[in-house]
Amino acid sequence: MMAGNEQHAQLMTLLRVGGIFSPERLEATDILMAGGKIIALGQDLDVPTGWPIGVVEARHLIAVPAFIDQHVHVTGGGGEGGCGTRCPEISAQEIASMGIATVVGVLGTDGISRSPAELLAKVRGLAAEGISAYMYTGAYRVPPPTLTGDLQRDLAWIPEVIGLGEIAISDHRSSQPRQDEIERIVSDTRVGAMLAGKRGICHFHLGDGKRGLEPLRRLLSETEIPADQVIPTHVNRHPALLEEAADYALTFTASVDVTAFEDAGDGLSSFDAVSRLLERGVPPERITMSSDCNGSLPEFDAEGVYIGMKVARNTPLIADWQRLVREDVLPLETALGLISGNVARVLGLQAHKGRLAVSLDADITLLDDDFQPRQTYVAGICRYSAQ
Numbered sequence: 001m002m003a004g005n006e007q008h009a010q011l012m013t014l015l016r017v018g019g020i021f022s023p024e025r026l027e028a029t030d031i032l033m034a035g036g037k038i039i040a041l042g043q044d045l046d047v048p049t050g051w052p053i054g055v056v057e058a059r060h061l062i063a064v065p066a067f068i069d070q071h072v073h074v075t076g077g078g079g080e081g082g083c084g085t086r087c088p089e090i091s092a093q094e095i096a097s098m099g100i101a102t103v104v105g106v107l108g109t110d111g112i113s114r115s116p117a118e119l120l121a122k123v124r125g126l127a128a129e130g131i132s133a134y135m136y137t138g139a140y141r142v143p144p145p146t147l148t149g150d151l152q153r154d155l156a157w158i159p160e161v162i163g164l165g166e167i168a169i170s171d172h173r174s175s176q177p178r179q180d181e182i183e184r185i186v187s188d189t190r191v192g193a194m195l196a197g198k199r200g201i202c203h204f205h206l207g208d209g210k211r212g213l214e215p216l217r218r219l220l221s222e223t224e225i226p227a228d229q230v231i232p233t234h235v236n237r238h239p240a241l242l243e244e245a246a247d248y249a250l251t252f253t254a255s256v257d258v259t260a261f262e263d264a265g266d267g268l269s270s271f272d273a274v275s276r277l278l279e280r281g282v283p284p285e286r287i288t289m290s291s292d293c294n295g296s297l298p299e300f301d302a303e304g305v306y307i308g309m310k311v312a313r314n315t316p317l318i319a320d321w322q323r324l325v326r327e328d329v330l331p332l333e334t335a336l337g338l339i340s341g342n343v344a345r346v347l348g349l350q351a352h353k354g355r356l357a358v359s360l361d362a363d364i365t366l367l368d369d370d371f372q373p374r375q376t377y378v379a380g381i382c383r384y385s386a387q
Contacts, residue, residue, distance in 0.1 A: 066353075190225065
């Protein structure tokens, strides 16, 4: 159920919960929100008589930073099998019901019938429905499609554009970009983002090709581009690629993103992938998880001929994250980073999101004892409540 209309009459909302993880456990149990921000944290905060404050009693739930999904095909992905295989758009309800407050929209294989303009329109539509939404400019191919005809202008002038992606490498569906082309688009993204005060992350789709992460290794070894400018995703596509990703993260002090595949096939689930990266010594703060939801999960034969597909969902993201906590792979405080704080840092949004603290965005998810999202607040307004 999407909520929120009744809260517009209230200037402030006070959440009384059973516990707060910021992600660190706090002594506070009350959160006061106003103007889209957290304005106070404490215990038994007083509510002045006559003030326009709505009080939400949720002592049976814990409050955590709302989740951030950095890889969502908000307009739908797919198309590898023709126009009849285009995936559907995602709704605000589907996002908020998973405890997710922030998404980054992305284009994939199809940058022809799908466009950056269509993506921007969908992102703004989600924002109008109460979701915090951003986008990457570009798609699989190089040179990437843009809104303004220039990567730097997209980053500098379009507020919702926070990076470039998903650029495909080591994949038969990619445009087989040369190394100098990769270096040019990453540097252009970096400079354009600097002009707008953004991080300008470059989000790279990894296929199952034999080159693996070599193009990114060369990028970081042979240029002055810092490691926090790029993040490879789908690194759990197969075991060998995950091992390479672990070495990449450790060598360059870089971050890597694992995808919550519903059916990992020859790859690893995000639960198994995170577990393996931790075993290899990759610090948890260098790992993020994303859903790839509403993208296609195409199947190809040995000759690369399309034989079928499924549509990705965001439910495996939350389910695998819950397993990490329930099975004590990571404590809750650390596991939250994989889908909130770490992601905010990677995207350059850490000044506003990823933590529960005074002056930060009031993006809050309330979890039950089984770590299931029961309510999702975006900018202080309840956008989902399980009833």
